[in-house]
Amino acid sequence: MRLDKFLAHHLGISRTLVAKELRAGHVTINGEITKSGALQISTDDVIKYQDNLLEHITSKRYFMLHKPQGYVCSTEDPDHPTILYFIDEPMADKLHSAGRLDLDTTGLVLLTDDGQWSHIITSPKRHCEKVYLVELARPLSASLVSVFKHGIQLKNEKGLTKPADLEIIDDFHARLTISEGKYHQVKRMFAAVDNHVISLHREQIGHLKLDIALGEYRPLTTEEVNKFLTSPN
Template identity: 70%
Template sequence: MRLDKFLAHHLGASRTIVTKELKAKKVTVDGEVIKSGAYQLSPKQIVHYDGYQIEQVTSQRYFMLNKPQGYVCSTDDPDHPTILYFIDEPIPEKLHAAGRLDLDTTGLVLLTDDGKWSHRITSPKHHCEKVYAVTVEQPLGIELIDIFNNGIQLKSEKSLTKPAKLHIIDDFHAELTISEGRYHQVKRMFAAVNNHVVALHRKQIGKVILDIPEGEYRPLTQDEIDSFN
């Protein structure tokens, strides 16, 4: 993360003021005076401003991200770029996704460093609903509404899926609401009824609705954070 952005965030100051403070030699990183705002700060470095240490992370953090295709939701992957590419925050690797999306699935990802909070989203016992926009290869029949509502037997699974709400928009587009998170669940549910998902986009988790452009992120509001309590 750039040093000037870090300082602006933690000091509540403008970039202009931060630049002046840097030029005045008031900032050190690991004991060395740094005058360039473009300096890339690493997570373990110690920053002092005017003699006082600034902690890199002071509280738990909660964000939403609109994930594009081609990014994985892990924080470290040797083969694919991760969603942390989009997150310009101190110590981004401390964040984790509260409910992952596949490489080719787009849409809402919640990121946090609060493990208890994310557990309330991902734990099956909390029945947190997720809403997906689905595009399929074969036409959708009206009979699928009852089939999905009654639960579907997935390949290699012992139990039926929990009731899911299928809203058919047209022959090839639907909105699906599920309350569990089995491996590749949405794709496997449609495969079980002899269809193939060609595009999948998560629109909502619980009461949190995706409202930002693809590739962007924002902090959650306090109401959004509290909605999972």
């Protein structure tokens, strides 16, 4: 990696400002002042800024985020702020979400820089369950429980959705568990039974339940990470 890119990520400043810091002699590599941002660095190099050690990222990272409305699950977007706004970590833009939520959907998002791990969570073959709290525009009928269990015919889809578990909380609220990740699936499932989703919140992915406040994030424990490797749920 180039030194200027490494510094920009760690210091949270632009490459232009990084160049100024380098010219000022504020950066050392292995005890030597360096002023070239184009220098290629390795994980063996000891890099300091104003005598403060900047650590290399050598291991994979895994986080849980409680996503608010109005943020997109991507690293860059020209029209909306991204979920990386909440992540105060070095090289945050190297993280990606393991399964996205819509702009107006809140709840659990998993972020990582481990592509194989996120593939395990999102792969249709794994059938990793996701649990959503749903608010509807029209009253819910008890008969919908068996309809969702049988599978829903979505518009422009050839087959039925996989069986889904619908728990009716009251006339306008339900908890839905699905094991797929089709585009806007929850909203489309309710639209197919002549209803409209007012709000949507993801509470759980597999075994992992959301346990932090809105807008907060935390690293996952080793046990939480590894459980996805041994079981689809």
